[in-house]
Amino acid sequence: MFGEFIKQIRERQRLGLREFCLENGYDPSNWSKIEREVLPPPRDEETLRTWAKQLGLKPDSDDWLKFFDYAAVDSGRIPDYVLQDEKLVAQLPVFFRTISGQKPSREDLEKLVELIKSANRP
Amino acid sequence: MNDPRKFKAPYNPKERIWQEADRLRAAHPAGRELPVKVLDLAEFDLHLDLVPVNGLCEQLDIDALLMGDLKSILVDKRAVMSPRMEYRLRFSVAHEIGHLILHRDIYAGLKHATAAEWFDYISAIPEVEYGWVEWQAYEFAGRLLVPPEPLREAFQAAIQSAQAAGYSDWLAADEAALDYIATRIAPRFGVSSEVIAKRLRVEKLWPPA
Numbered sequence: 001m002f003g004e005f006i007k008q009i010r011e012r013q014r015l016g017l018r019e020f021c022l023e024n025g026y027d028p029s030n031w032s033k034i035e036r037e038v039l040p041p042p043r044d045e046e047t048l049r050t051w052a053k054q055l056g057l058k059p060d061s062d063d064w065l066k067f068f069d070y071a072a073v074d075s076g077r078i079p080d081y082v083l084q085d086e087k088l089v090a091q092l093p094v095f096f097r098t099i100s101g102q103k104p105s106r107e108d109l110e111k112l113v114e115l116i117k118s119a120n121r122p
Numbered sequence: 123m124n125d126p127r128k129f130k131a132p133y134n135p136k137e138r139i140w141q142e143a144d145r146l147r148a149a150h151p152a153g154r155e156l157p158v159k160v161l162d163l164a165e166f167d168l169h170l171d172l173v174p175v176n177g178l179c180e181q182l183d184i185d186a187l188l189m190g191d192l193k194s195i196l197v198d199k200r201a202v203m204s205p206r207m208e209y210r211l212r213f214s215v216a217h218e219i220g221h222l223i224l225h226r227d228i229y230a231g232l233k234h235a236t237a238a239e240w241f242d243y244i245s246a247i248p249e250v251e252y253g254w255v256e257w258q259a260y261e262f263a264g265r266l267l268v269p270p271e272p273l274r275e276a277f278q279a280a281i282q283s284a285q286a287a288g289y290s291d292w293l294a295a296d297e298a299a300l301d302y303i304a305t306r307i308a309p310r311f312g313v314s315s316e317v318i319a320k321r322l323r324v325e326k327l328w329p330p331a
Contacts, residue, residue, distance in 0.1 A: 003246065014152075015163050017172050020201050027305075028202050029173040085236070092240045093196075093231055095221055095255050096187035103252050104182065109241050111181050116189075119175045119196065 002074040003037035005066060009055045010035075024054050029119070039122050083119040091116055124231070126246035131254035134224055136214075141257055143265035153210050157312025158267050160216050164195060168219065184211040188221045191253035192229055209314050213263055220262030225255060261324075268311050269322045276307045277327050302329055 010020060023026040033039040042048060048071050057064045092113070098104060104112070147153035152162040162171045171194035178184050178198040183208075186197045195218045203213040221229075234240040280303045289299070304318035311318065322328035 013164055014162055014166050016165055018161055020202070029176065029199050032171070032173050071213060089234050089237060090191045091189045091239065092234065092237065093190050093233070094283065095225065095252070095259070096184050098183040099185065100183055102183070103249055106241055106245055108182050109244060113237055115175050115178060115181070119173050122246045
């Protein structure tokens with residue numbers, strides 16, 4: 001709910017993840033986890049106010065109120081810590097370009113599975 | 123599941139790849155700007171999540187990869203954060219968009235029950251077919267980020283400027299001259315000079331007539 005909402009806000013303004021995080025000094029991995037609802041929103045009111053302003057929300061507008069409502073609902077949510085095997089397998093990539101142009105080894109593939117899991121872990 | 127040893131890369135001649143890249147660029151405002159706003163194209167027009175992770179480049183020598191569900195691109199976090207790596211990130215994301223556009227059917231046709239099955243499948247794909255698929259995505263990325271007409275214009279302007287500076291003899295067809303020209307042109311397209319040098323050859327602008 002909250003993650004999806006803040007992503008929509010960014011999309012509406014065509015404010016890229018990279019651009020937004022660089023401008024505001026956020027870690028893009030964590031921001032992406034919040035948008036994908038792997039991490040819950042913060043409980044701290046001050047932090048939420050800062051985020052709302054950085055996302056261009058006007059105080060007391062509909063979006064502003066929704067932002068705080070959704071944060072309140074989701075901040076108590078316990079995220080799913082474990083990426084279900086079925087979902088993980090569906091996400092596994094097929095082709096990838098190593099910088100040196102090599103096809104990845106089996107060991108690389110195993111590391112990759114761990115990285116994908118880490119992207120889906122709080 | 124098909125036998126991966128019999129995997130054949132789809133037949134995608136250069137002309138078809140170019141057509142697809144040109145079509146995508148023309149279809150979205152983010153594609154009609156220079157440099158092409160490829161990250162916006164991915165996030166907002168193709169609705170792909172960009173998912174930054176630590177260590178993708180460091181551990182696996184990979185900047186970005188399209189996930190099998192075709193909904194997100196895993197990107198190296200350092201590449202996202204470092205202005206110095208911006209051109210590389212842009213090219214890598216364009217490359218993954220190439221897989222999405224050109225190889226969607228392959229992804230759709232692969233269903234693995236377990237990660238172990240996936241390991242076996244990927245490992246058994248013949249190197250030459252794998253390389254051919256990668257070449258197609260590479261060609262797509264180059265054409266997407268470096269549209270031919272602006273490249274031609276930028277190339278002519280760079281040649282004229284070099285000639286005005288007295289470099290006419292040197293320009294014959296020297297590799298150093300190509301590097302000089304490519305370096306001047308690259309920032310306009312937001313790619314490395316290596317990408318521009320490659321595009322100048324592929325688009326048959328280099329060596330100059």
